[in-house]
Amino acid sequence: MQISFSNFSNSVETESAFDVLAVAKRLIAGGKDVIELEIGDSPFPSSPSAVKAGIQAIRDDHCHYGPSTGLPEFRQAAAEYVNREYGLQVSAENVVAGPGAKNFEQLFLEAFVNPDDGVLVFSPHFPTYPPNISRRGARMVVSSLKQSRDFRPNLDDVQRFLTDDPSPKAIFLNTPQNPTGGVATEKDLRELADLVRGRDIAVFSDEPYDQMVWNGKHYSPLALPGMLEQCVAAYTFSKSFSMSGWRLGFAVSSAPIIDMISKLTNTALSCVPPFTQLAGIEAMQNDLEERDRRMQDFHDKVRQLVDDLNQIDGVNCLMPGGTFYVFPSFAEICNQLGISSHGLAMFLLEAADDQRGVACLGGECFGEAGHGFIRLSVAQPSERLREAVRFMSDSIQQGGRVADYLSQHEHYRQKTPYLA
Ligand SMILES: Cc1ncc(COP(=O)(O)O)c(C=O)c1O
Structure with missing residues (x-):
């Protein structure tokens, strides 16, 4: 007899950041250079x-x-x-x-x-x-x-x-x-x-x-x-x-x-x-002074990342009121490529390049209302953030590679266009 799980445990959905983190770590272990912007963890050592x-x-x-x-x-x-x-x-x-x-x-x-x-x-x-x-x-x-x-x-x-x-x-x-x-x-x-x-x-x-x-x-x-x-x-x-x-x-x-x-x-x-x-x-x-220095560092990086993302055609990113996340709309780009926002995030990690990748999360990992957005954390050095934006900007030009990725990952195909 196979013991049955409860209805609750069978339906439970977990935090996708940890799932994407696991994929990123596997790719890194295999030698890929991944810029990790998927998880909301501080890059600093404990206070x-x-x-x-x-x-x-x-x-x-x-x-x-x-x-x-x-x-x-x-x-x-x-x-x-x-x-x-x-x-x-x-x-x-x-x-x-x-x-x-x-x-x-x-x-x-x-x-x-x-x-x-x-x-x-x-x-x-x-x-x-x-x-x-x-x-x-x-x-x-x-x-x-x-x-x-x-x-x-x-x-x-x-x-x-x-x-x-x-x-x-x-x-x-x-x-x-x-x-x-x-x-x-x-x-x-x-x-x-x-x-x-x-x-x-x-x-x-x-x-x-x-x-x-x-x-x-x-x-x-x-x-x-x-x-x-x-x-x-x-x-x-x-x-x-x-x-x-x-x-x-x-x-x-x-x-x-x-x-x-x-x-x-x-x-x-x-x-x-x-x-x-x-x-x-x-x-x-x-440790309040140290805390405040670290917060200032996050703030500077958030500003830089927002500015850089807004240089990409089709991206619309607000300066967030707080947190160390930025949440740009990629709706227009997803519509052009026919891919869901989390599909685009996974493409950037797994398939845009054989040697390099960017790990981030599609907005739908946070519910339906997140469709068309990407969440990036700023828990990386400034130069790596710049590199990530350049990588994203180049990757979305590769329509052929996106099409190949979609043919192997049908569930990431966009069902209806997002409101841009
Ligand atoms: C909104 C929100 N609530 C709770 C948590 C959980 O934080 P903790 O590590 O304190 O459990 C997080 C962590 O990312 C969060 O973003």
Whole structure:
């Protein structure tokens, strides 16, 4: 007998960045020169004070179980950090530690959402939102982000969701946004808060790119009146402190909500390793200048990449409000070549040249609304970014090679032209 998998696991879709990463690594191992712009990981080493403190903490044997909420000193340091950075007024009881930000998607949904409840997601979206929503048997309701609106959330859609959905329960907000780089303005957040305040609606504010706002500063909805009581904000050390492999983050909300998320943490992972939390405290307290230098480096590279991409005929790229991604439209080029945007991304990696390639992601890896776009991260030296753009510009001229690639990869053939 073949044991059967659940309906959920049979239908689960994973983050494509990791799939493309695996293909890129295989090609690199085979000798191909691949410029890797597919994954949102910092190219810098882990924050220096964290490394020192982490090693010491392991030597001191902070390697046992700890409280599911997180160490008291970690919670305190995280509260002080967000108060200083975002003008919040929270304390340790408003913080729970987690293994990065991603895990809080699941715990948030477990905390608030029942089967068949509606969850509003602005799309294109981070790819693990849908599987986590379907894990709860809830319904994902999509609001499209438009390049013409700088990829900012459409509040009319929020209003419609609240009035028309049979069972509206939660909203996923992600600002600065992956993959588009869109940033919700303070006014957008105020209007959103006005729509949900006092209603039985929970907001998940996913804020991994809180330090990557390129114009002005980052606003968290948590700073708005009443929002602590119905919003959970998730933060991570992966991006700001280049610590993606440490798996460390935290969530901030009201004390009762934090207690509930800690309870759920207890059932799912017991606790976050104490030595990583001790490392994180040092990063938050001692490495802010280093953090800001790194963010400035990303900003410079984003600007350069946007300028260079806009030199390619048929490409239309906004300067993102934040994040270390750029999200150009290749719709016109895809229409000319008859290829989907992810097909074009895979062509650039696998087939445009035998010796060289560029790894990136088609916008549809982030949902239907991403069709026609390509996501590139800037986690490479400037010269490599320039080389990548030259490579892309040359590769899209090779209609014959694209046609050959499509004949072997029919699923990448464009079904209907994109709106350019
Ligand atoms: C929007 C968004 N949420 C969550 C995460 C997960 O980050 P972490 O490494 O903290 O789990 C990412 C990482 O790319 C992200 O882009």
